[in-house]
Amino acid sequence: MSVLNNSEVKYFLLTGIPGLEHAHMWISIPICFAYLVAILGNCTILFILKTEPSLHEPMYYFLAMLAASDLGLSFSSLPTMLRIFLFNAMTISPDACFVQEFFIHGFTVMESSVLLIMSLDCFLAIQSPLRYSSILTSSRVAKIGIILAFRSLILVLPFPCTLRRLKYCEKNLLSHSYCLHQDIMKLACSDNKINFIYGFFVALCTMLDFSLIVLSYVLILKTVLSIASLAERLKALNTCVSHICAVIIFYVPIITLAAMHRFAKHKSPLVIILIADIFLLVPPLMNPIVYCVKTRHIREKVLGKVVNICLR
Numbered sequence: 001m002s003v004l005n006n007s008e009v010k011y012f013l014l015t016g017i018p019g020l021e022h023a024h025m026w027i028s029i030p031i032c033f034a035y036l037v038a039i040l041g042n043c044t045i046l047f048i049l050k051t052e053p054s055l056h057e058p059m060y061y062f063l064a065m066l067a068a069s070d071l072g073l074s075f076s077s078l079p080t081m082l083r084i085f086l087f088n089a090m091t092i093s094p095d096a097c098f099v100q101e102f103f104i105h106g107f108t109v110m111e112s113s114v115l116l117i118m119s120l121d122c123f124l125a126i127q128s129p130l131r132y133s134s135i136l137t138s139s140r141v142a143k144i145g146i147i148l149a150f151r152s153l154i155l156v157l158p159f160p161c162t163l164r165r166l167k168y169c170e171k172n173l174l175s176h177s178y179c180l181h182q183d184i185m186k187l188a189c190s191d192n193k194i195n196f197i198y199g200f201f202v203a204l205c206t207m208l209d210f211s212l213i214v215l216s217y218v219l220i221l222k223t224v225l226s227i228a229s230l231a232e233r234l235k236a237l238n239t240c241v242s243h244i245c246a247v248i249i250f251y252v253p254i255i256t257l258a259a260m261h262r263f264a265k266h267k268s269p270l271v272i273i274l275i276a277d278i279f280l281l282v283p284p285l286m287n288p289i290v291y292c293v294k295t296r297h298i299r300e301k302v303l304g305k306v307v308n309i310c311l312r
Helices: 021-051 058-087 094-127 138-156 158-165 181-185 193-225 230-238 241-263 269-294 296-311
Strands: none
Touching: 021 058, 021 269, 021 296, 058 094, 058 138, 058 269, 094 138, 094 158, 094 181, 094 193, 094 241, 138 193, 158 181, 158 193, 181 193, 193 230, 193 241, 241 269, 269 296
């Protein structure tokens, strides 16, 4: 085999859905629909937040960051998913694979970071409503956004660099329809100990985000329970419903996959692949729907834009 970027394989092979290769064309229909809705939904959120001055507030700035992360996840996995299910094209070059896993993991870390800061935003809004606007100014929100993007870049940047140093001798079959760090490093025939340790460190950072989100909701619940009026309690909790849904949608597939890899004795490749695909498809699809349904200001602005377009 010829050498490509220190690799002894010419290409990697991606996996569709095992046993359903004959139905890939039909499976591509809901996948294409999910991508289309996700992209249109998140672009709509960004457009509404940009064009409506009344929504230029910290909460909606963080929502814009979440929508941008979702778009990044969709566009990162879109090329290989559609190539597999529409054209049955399974091959991908090592360089393209390394680039894809960099963006997938980068936007995953970014989304985890945004969900964390959104939980802190909910806590501040409930704990200190009078000081909220003075604490979270527009300049501070912008700085937070830059820090989150920088954190994601720094954490994930070593992934493609360390993968390029490995040698890939004979095995070239990946387990998913896109490239993931842990999946690629298993194919290496050289020592991948550094990749394993650093990948575990990044996973711990993501789980730390989740732990801090849980902690913030414990503090939120403690604050809410101290409110005398039941109506005020429900009103306070209602402001967090959309964010809770986003956290569940994002973290449940991640935790489920980790648990299956760690504890399941007889792991079904089909179940693992489906859960992994859900992780990349469902959050970008559902987040704009959840926020449009549960956030009155966004729902009204979106419906207003739709009505204006229809009346023209």
